[in-house]
Amino acid sequence: MNRPASSRPALATFSAPRDDDALALVGLTVAYRVRGRERDVLTDVSLRIRRGEAYGLVGESGCGKSTVALAALRYLPRNGRVKAGRIAIAGDDVLALDADGLRTLRANAVSMVYQDPASALNPTLTIARQLNEAFEAAGADASVARSRSHAMLERVRIADPGRVLASYAHQLSGGMQQRVVIAMALASNPALLILDEPTTGLDATVEAEVLDLIARLRAELGMAVLLISHDLAVIGRMCERVGVLYAGRLVEEGVTRDVFERARHPYTVGLLRCLPAHGRNKHAGALDTIPGELPAPGASAPGCIYAPRCRLADARCRVEAPPPHRMTSPHGEQMSRCHYHERAIELPFGNLIGGGDGSQTSSHSPSNPDAEPRVVLRALDVSRTFGHGAQAVRALDGVSIELHAGETLGLVGESGSGKTTLARMLLGLNAPDAGGAVELDGKRLHAHVARRRADERAALRVVFQHPDASLNRALPVKRLIERALSRPRDDTQADRQASDESRIAGLLEAVRVPARYLVARARQLSGGLKQRVAIAQAFAGEPRIVICDEPTSALDVSVQAAILNLLARLQRERGVSYLFISHDLDVVRYLADRIVVLYAGRIVENGPAGAVFDGPWHPYTETLLAARALGVASANSTQATGRGCIFSAHCPRKVGAICDEAPPSLADAGGGHRILCHIPVDELRAQQSATSVTQAAT
Structure with missing residues (x-):
């Protein structure tokens, strides 16, 4: 600076x-x-x-x-x-x-903005009431507070302040919640x-x-x-x-x-x-x-x-x-x-x-290099619509992915692009719209987790972004992990107890949770410690597939490095597969074998990690990489409208009317790398190369 x-x-x-x-x-x-x-x-x-x-x-x-x-x-x-x-x-x-x-x-x-904006906002009050209170606390009367609230939301770049003021916290995205909290913090100048x-x-x-x-x-x-x-x-x-x-x-x-x-x-x-x-x-x-x-x-x-x-x-x-x-x-x-x-x-x-x-050595390299990798989890043309009629929102639209045995599939995209919705459908927490299906080992899974068999539920585990979503705050750490352990049915009680203690100790050591926290309750732990316990809990059941939804977002860099090493080691040793969702593109590049890029509920690019990160890129992927590297802001994902390309309204490389009028087809960039764009692959490569040279020169 x-x-x-x-x-x-x-x-x-x-x-x-x-x-x-x-x-x-x-x-x-x-x-x-x-x-x-x-x-x-x-x-x-x-x-x-x-x-x-x-x-x-x-x-x-x-x-x-x-x-x-x-x-x-x-x-x-x-x-x-x-x-x-x-x-x-x-x-x-x-x-x-x-x-x-x-x-x-x-x-x-002095004002403070906390880590989790949702916890700083009252879920029972509208944003207008909460923001008005901030101005009233600084000395403004009710009418002045209302006008200043609207102006402050404009100041923090909220495009529709009236709608946001009338909303409750749960109706806003994480980024929008954070803007509201910043607006409240700035009320007193x-x-x-x-x-x-x-x-x-x-x-x-x-x-x-x-x-x-x-x-x-x-x-x-x-x-x-x-x-x-x-x-x-x-x-x-x-x-x-x-x-x-x-x-x-x-x-x-x-x-x-x-x-x-x-x-x-x-x-x-x-x-x-x-x-x-x-x-x-x-x-x-x-x-x-x-x-x-x-x-x-x-x-x-x-x-x-x-x-x-x-x-x-x-x-x-x-x-x-x-x-x-x-x-x-x-x-x-x-x-x-x-x-x-x-x-x-x-x-x-x-x-x-x-x-x-x-x-x-690649953890998922097959013994026969000519053999096709085995697909363990597949989503086939899944869509998900929330709401009805004019209020309907299509969160996912015709998404198909494959997860191979022993590999990591990275899933990236902005908030609202459909990453977590896809993960919840794979887990059976949300059902896809009619016509879509989820398969495990080639066999169709029931859309609702409660209707799946015990072995099917055990095969898939999840690490949530917010550990409070998966940890009972009243239970000690030892009990939280103990409940998730998978055990042989013929173990005696004494053998089971000794085995449990040994495995719990090993899991906590692997995720770097000190043994002194065994008796601590989840509510007594810091955010980073909670996330480490949640990761240990996910692996306690020895799953074959782990869906990781922003698992390192709350961790400091030293613990993040240890967790990434742990995930890579477990993959080598056990052949476990990961669907890894993250906004940290450096982390995704380190861990993922293949990448899927989502925008507004659709796949705009997919392929081997090296090819996706090295280019050529879909213009949206290029925007994501620029935002991480240079701090460049871009428009958020929005529900797709019209007949053309879903990214046309925000695309920095829009070529003309065709982008608004006709949907693009997947172009093959070689080596399994595919890009959903009207611009030919060679032209994308040349444009992006010229941009890189210009940025380096300036």
């Missing part, structure tokens, strides 16, 4: 707030009381965000990122308290405010906007639109932004400076470009290496991961807190806590709490790049 050459980055460490700080934390220590004992979850955290600045906060799930935000707002739960330190927002000493002063601060100076994972679960184009919106509004309003995210690409695009939290301690801080190009702490280096490299897939080897796990909250040990997981650690690191080393970097000052910050970038790799674990 461009900044004036004369501006100077804030110091990495400091002793007191300044007048130009939108947020200043000085020596912040926060503890939670658990089972009668206080456990520190933040220790001596000092950071500052200047007015108008964007600051990113990254780290694994459980490192304390959200606690920083909650402490700043004094929203800590009853068992949490600030033990030491100072908090200042726009010049106000937050810890010194009484109830009225705190209420005024929250109403006028705050000096500081805190965003806690604002793009989790959003597809590439909607994410690009939301980020572009935040950047534009930040520039217009001159507000500061604290962006908490596990998506390092988002932090890189949005933030001037970044802080890295580990186990409640700020271990590195600096200008984002400096930190990402030459990290000075081994933990930061590890996080960056967990990302799937551009163009790399599972057959090239396992992703690098960070060994071990986070220490338990409140754990204290001499030396560096990261030493047990660090590949650079020596005896000094285990006995002597590193101070905050400050150094001058190309674009400002950088801080690192590491004795060996000069050579952190030389951190040895943990996994052998190139597949030392044998992962170079």
Whole structure:
């Protein structure tokens, strides 16, 4: 992000707030009381965000990122308290405010956007009522609040504010819900906007639109932004400076470009290496991961807190806590709490790049290379219509897919394109319209899961995007997984108990859930931990097919890398097949063997992963890839209308009237790669090559 050459980055460490700080934390220590004992979850955290600045906060799930935000707002739960330190927002000493002063601060100076917009919206109230309340809390009367609500929805680029104001939360898409929540947060024109994972679960184009919106509004309003995210690409695009939290301690801080190009702490280096490299897939080897796990909250040990997981650690690191080393970097000052910050970038790799674990070999390669791959799951011309008459919406229209034994089929497209609807039909949770069918091993499955045989239900398992949809919040982790285990019928009770405990321990180790969480209930877990438990639960039944609906969207990059390695290993060892739905195209490219691209309920492109990602592309696929790489926004999927191409209204390569008047046919791009477009394949390839050259030149 461009900044004036004369501006100077804030110091990495400091002793007191300044007048130009939108947020200043000085020596912040926060503890939670658990089972009668206080456990520190933040220790001596000092950071500052200047007015108008964007600051990113990254780290694994459980490192304390959200606690920083909650402490700043004094929203800590009853068992949490600030033990030491100072908090200042726009010049106000937050810890010194009484109830009225705190209420005024929250109403006028600071706002927060939470990770899940649905949980921030009241399902029983219209959007109009909730947005009006936000303006009324900031001091507007009822009539002014109504007019400002309509104007604010226009400001956050909602095309039909009247319809949205009259709607309830469940009637809006995830991207639309997030825009509404942002509109509510901006009602008070705050000096500081805190965003806690604002793009989790959003597809590439909607994410690009939301980020572009935040950047534009930040520039217009001159507000500061604290962006908490596990998506390092988002932090890189949005933030001037970044802080890295580990186990409640700020271990590195600096200008984002400096930190990402030459990290000075081994933990930061590890996080960056967990990302799937551009163009790399599972057959090239396992992703690098960070060994071990986070220490338990409140754990204290001499030396560096990261030493047990660090590949650079020596005896000094285990006995002597590193101070905050400050150094001058190309674009400002950088801080690192590491004795060996000069050579952190030389951190040895943990996994052998190139597949030392044998992962170079395709997991689904048949023993006879000339044999056709066996189809285990098939959808035949399935459609799905919601509603009736004039209110009918065609979510899927004549979709056919095949999933082969031991392969991963990636399913990509924007919110509303029909990805989850297709998954629910395969699982028997939604029935297709008349004429469509779903087959398992060549045999037709009943449209409703309750009418399927036990072995058919056991063959298909699912990992939902939101783990709360699959986990009973009142049950402990051990019981959740135990209920899903498949067991031989002739086992004795003693054998079954011993086997269960061993398998549960193995599953939790595989998904990197510490054993101490066995007795924790689902409602006590963070979002990342819940998702890991949901993945363990899905594999407990030893399924042959797993439908993964955004399984890594709530996970930080280190856990994501471990989960992707786990999925690839289980596929090699057990021959399990995946239908993998994700908005993260880098993740899809790493794991998928073949790709299907959906738009407005129809398949516009499909083929081997390498061919689809390397081009030529359908213009819609090209737009998705550009949105992820460059932060370019595009129009959302809409219900198809008219007789022509379903993408014609938004297509950047529209060739003329034929796109509106005649449906295109599938064109063969070679090697099983097919594109639904009027433009000839060779012409698409030439156009896209010319665009790439132009972008590289600029």
